[in-house]
Amino acid sequence: MKISNHMSKNTVYSKTSKKPALPGRLTKQAAKARRAPKLGPKELLCPDGCAWLDQLTTLFDRKDSTLVGMPLAVNQFGCPSNVTYGYADTTVVATSSTIHIWGFPGGIQAGLNPSDEPGEVGHVSFSGGFSQVGTTNGTLAGFRGTMCAYQQSASDDPSQVCASGSATAIRFPYNTIPTHSGLPASAAPTGYQARTAAFAIRVSFIGPLSDTEGYVDFVMPSEYGEAGPVGAAPSMGMYRTDPSFRRHFFGVERTFEFFWTPNCDELRYMEEYGDTKHAAVNLWSRFFLNVGGLATNDKIMIEVATVQEVVVPRANATAAPRPVSVDSQHIVNALQLHHGAHNAPSDAKTRRLARPMDLVRVTAGHKVKATPALSYLSSGVQFVSKNWNEIEKLGTLGAKAVGRLAAAII
Numbered sequence: 001m002k003i004s005n006h007m008s009k010n011t012v013y014s015k016t017s018k019k020p021a022l023p024g025r026l027t028k029q030a031a032k033a034r035r036a037p038k039l040g041p042k043e044l045l046c047p048d049g050c051a052w053l054d055q056l057t058t059l060f061d062r063k064d065s066t067l068v069g070m071p072l073a074v075n076q077f078g079c080p081s082n083v084t085y086g087y088a089d090t091t092v093v094a095t096s097s098t099i100h101i102w103g104f105p106g107g108i109q110a111g112l113n114p115s116d117e118p119g120e121v122g123h124v125s126f127s128g129g130f131s132q133v134g135t136t137n138g139t140l141a142g143f144r145g146t147m148c149a150y151q152q153s154a155s156d157d158p159s160q161v162c163a164s165g166s167a168t169a170i171r172f173p174y175n176t177i178p179t180h181s182g183l184p185a186s187a188a189p190t191g192y193q194a195r196t197a198a199f200a201i202r203v204s205f206i207g208p209l210s211d212t213e214g215y216v217d218f219v220m221p222s223e224y225g226e227a228g229p230v231g232a233a234p235s236m237g238m239y240r241t242d243p244s245f246r247r248h249f250f251g252v253e254r255t256f257e258f259f260w261t262p263n264c265d266e267l268r269y270m271e272e273y274g275d276t277k278h279a280a281v282n283l284w285s286r287f288f289l290n291v292g293g294l295a296t297n298d299k300i301m302i303e304v305a306t307v308q309e310v311v312v313p314r315a316n317a318t319a320a321p322r323p324v325s326v327d328s329q330h331i332v333n334a335l336q337l338h339h340g341a342h343n344a345p346s347d348a349k350t351r352r353l354a355r356p357m358d359l360v361r362v363t364a365g366h367k368v369k370a371t372p373a374l375s376y377l378s379s380g381v382q383f384v385s386k387n388w389n390e391i392e393k394l395g396t397l398g399a400k401a402v403g404r405l406a407a408a409i410i
Helices: 028-033 047-056 313-318 328-337 359-370 372-377 388-409
Strands: 082-093 098-103 120-126 129-133 145-153 161-163 168-171 189-205 215-219 246-249 255-259 270-273 282-284 288-292 299-311
Touching: 047 189, 047 328, 047 359, 082 145, 082 168, 098 189, 098 299, 120 189, 129 168, 145 189, 145 299, 189 288, 215 255, 328 359, 359 372, 359 388, 372 388
Parallel strands: 120 270, 129 145
Antiparallel strands: 082 299, 098 145, 098 288, 120 129, 145 168, 161 282, 189 255, 189 270, 189 299, 215 246, 215 288
């Protein structure tokens, strides 16, 4: 059918806005020009792991900082705990040429051959009275906690074992937060458990150095050792080839700090026993020092600091969850492969303190090595050495590689 050309038509037009323009494509030049976010090794590790690794070597500077528990667990299931901070100090006036110092962050390890088990918390007799070894908390009977003791001697080769009856304990202030420790007239378990999350000893020469130049020897062997068939405990001289051994001279430096790291036994909680189980005992130490070359009346200040986790039924209401770090395996590998490297060595020529290993950077480096994609991005395949300087560098390169990748994707 033909439609007449004269028939009128009404057409309705609607005005619409223009379609938005498509965004410009990101050219290769623009991608290169985009600034990569500045990432460091801390961005490669979980926050819990970083906080704990930092705490291990900054213990004397953390009185006003947030305390953190150890993000490691033997069975990969952390226990809710209360975290406490302990600090103690004493000034020793030298009457002999040497001062022996023992730390007990692993609690009571007694007997001729310590077992491959966690230590114990308990009541021990020292020269000058009883103390609760292995905790910062005081007892119901008013005795204070301790994790360090010293003894003056003419020998410059201290034993790994401290005879408690001949040593003087450096006691923490009386503290019952989150709860008291101990159980009078009993040798049974008390239900109180604790483990050390960080521990350090600082030694300072606070007298004039005009007439003497003393020194400090330190060692932190991986294990507690054993008396062996001859019945004699190892001495510091036997550990001079241990990677953790350090010797520092007073003169250029007057203060030296030494920081603990746990071994496989010290990840577990120590069980506390009543006050009558232990008396005067031989305490094994995995953290001991020798301050030598002293003259009579020289003054040495010994400071002790620790962070502890406490698990006890009567304080469960205030306990906080302690997550296990997703990077726990990398943390353990770094602590084991580079044992002792986090404590600064002294330069043999200048006797000044050299740069110690950065635990966070080295742990990040181990994570990069163990992650094929990160290792490839940072050319980590070239870093096969266990030298901590190279592993530390690898952690920094890995963080930069992640930053460049993020800039290209985002």
